[in-house]
Amino acid sequence: MLYQLSYRPLRAPHGGPDAALRRTIVPPSMGGVTQTAETTPETGQLTLRDVVAVLERMHPLDTAQSWDRVGLVAGDLDQPVSRIHLAVDPTLAVIEEARAAGADLIITHHPLLLRGIHSVATTTAKGVAVTELLVNDIALYCAHTNADVADPGVGQALADACGLTRTEALEITEGQELGRVGDLPAPTTLAEFARRLHENLPRTAGGIRVAGPADGAVRRVAVLGGAGDSSFDAVRAADADVYVTADLRHHPALEAREEASLTGGTPYLIDAGHFASESLWLPGLASRLMAELAGAAARLEVHVSQVRTDPWEFVLGASGPEQDPLSGPHTNDAGDLA
Numbered sequence: 001m002l003y004q005l006s007y008r009p010l011r012a013p014h015g016g017p018d019a020a021l022r023r024t025i026v027p028p029s030m031g032g033v034t035q036t037a038e039t040t041p042e043t044g045q046l047t048l049r050d051v052v053a054v055l056e057r058m059h060p061l062d063t064a065q066s067w068d069r070v071g072l073v074a075g076d077l078d079q080p081v082s083r084i085h086l087a088v089d090p091t092l093a094v095i096e097e098a099r100a101a102g103a104d105l106i107i108t109h110h111p112l113l114l115r116g117i118h119s120v121a122t123t124t125a126k127g128v129a130v131t132e133l134l135v136n137d138i139a140l141y142c143a144h145t146n147a148d149v150a151d152p153g154v155g156q157a158l159a160d161a162c163g164l165t166r167t168e169a170l171e172i173t174e175g176q177e178l179g180r181v182g183d184l185p186a187p188t189t190l191a192e193f194a195r196r197l198h199e200n201l202p203r204t205a206g207g208i209r210v211a212g213p214a215d216g217a218v219r220r221v222a223v224l225g226g227a228g229d230s231s232f233d234a235v236r237a238a239d240a241d242v243y244v245t246a247d248l249r250h251h252p253a254l255e256a257r258e259e260a261s262l263t264g265g266t267p268y269l270i271d272a273g274h275f276a277s278e279s280l281w282l283p284g285l286a287s288r289l290m291a292e293l294a295g296a297a298a299r300l301e302v303h304v305s306q307v308r309t310d311p312w313e314f315v316l317g318a319s320g321p322e323q324d325p326l327s328g329p330h331t332n333d334a335g336d337l338a
Contacts, residue, residue: 046297048139049077051105054292055141063176064146069111075139081105086282087305088275090140092125094307095132101303103138109278111142149176154225156180157280161200162221162244170222171234179224179231181238190216190242190268191321201276204310211257212268214321218242225277232256235267243267246274275310
C-alpha cells in the first residue's frame with residue numbers, strides 16, 4: 001500500500017458547556033464490547049500535559065530499561081486533547097487511522113524512534129510518519145518497557161489471558177519486575193491450554209506456535225509479552241510447565257527444548273506472537289485513562305486501533321496438535337493446498 005501525505009489545519013481548542021457529551025472506549029475487535037458512558041462534563045479543556053502526567057504516573061519513565069526510548073515523541077504539551085488513539089505500533093496505517101478519526105494523541109507500546117535516525121525527510125517511512133504527525137497536529141507518546149513492568153501492564157494482561165489469577169514477577173531486570181508467573185486454578189493439557197489462550201488473543205495469520213506434547217500436563221505458567229527468548233533461565237528457575245512469550249528464535253527455542261528433555265520435558269513453549277501478546281494491554285489502558293481523565297475533560301474519547309500491525313499475511317503448511325508435522329502440508333492431486 002502506498003501512503004500519500006494528507007494535511008489538515010491545526011485544530012483550535014474545542015469544548016464548551018455542552019449539556020452531555022459521550023465518552024467512549026472502543027476496544028479491538030477480539031470479542032470485546034464497546035464501553036460508553038454519558039456524563040455531564042465540566043467546562044475544562046484537557047491538554048497533552050494533563051495526559052502525559054497521568055501516563056507517567058501509570059508508567060514512570062525511570063522504570064523503562066536503560067536501552068529503551070519512551071515518553072513523548074511529538075506534540076506540544078499545551079495542545080488540547082479530546083480524542084486519544086491507542087495502538088501497539090506507530091505505523092503509517094495506524095497514523096492514518098488516527099488522522100481520519102480526528103485523534104489529537106496516539107499512544108503506542110512500541111517506540112517510533114528506538115534507534116537513531118539522521119533524517120525525517122519523507123523519502124523514508126520514519127520520515128513520512130514524523131511528517132504526518134507534525135503537519136496533522138497529532139501528538140505521539142510511547143510506553144514500552146515501562147508498560148511491560150507495570151501492574152497492571154503488558155505482562156499482567158497476558159497473564160490474565162492465560163487464566164492466571166495470582167502472579168509474581170518472573171525475573172528482576174535493572175531493578176524492575178519483568179514477566180509474570182503463576183498457577184492455573186486447575187491442571188490442564190498443553191493442547192487445551194493453548195486453545196484457550198488462542199481464543200483470548202487477537203487473530204493473526206501466524207496464530208500461535210507450540211513446542212511440547214499435546215497431552216503434556218500444565219499447571220504453572222510463565223509469561224513475558226513480546227520477545228522473550230533471553231529469559232529461559234528465569235523460566236526454569238520458576239519451575240514453569242509452559243512459557244508463553246513471542247519471537248522465539250530457532251536456536252534458543254531448540255536448546256531450551258533440549259535442556260527440558262533432560263529434566264522431565266518442561267518447560268513447554270508457546271510463541272503467541274509479538275503483536276498479539278502485547279495488544280491485550282490496550283483495552284485496560286483505555287479504561288484506566290478514562291477513569292483518570294474523564295472527570296477533568298469537557299469531552300474525551302479513547303479508541304483502540306483496529307489495525308493489526310502483525311507483519312505476516314498468511315501461512316502455508318501449518319499443523320494442528322493432532323497432526324503429524326512431519327507429513328508436510330496436505331495437497332490434492334493437482335498440487336493445491338487442501
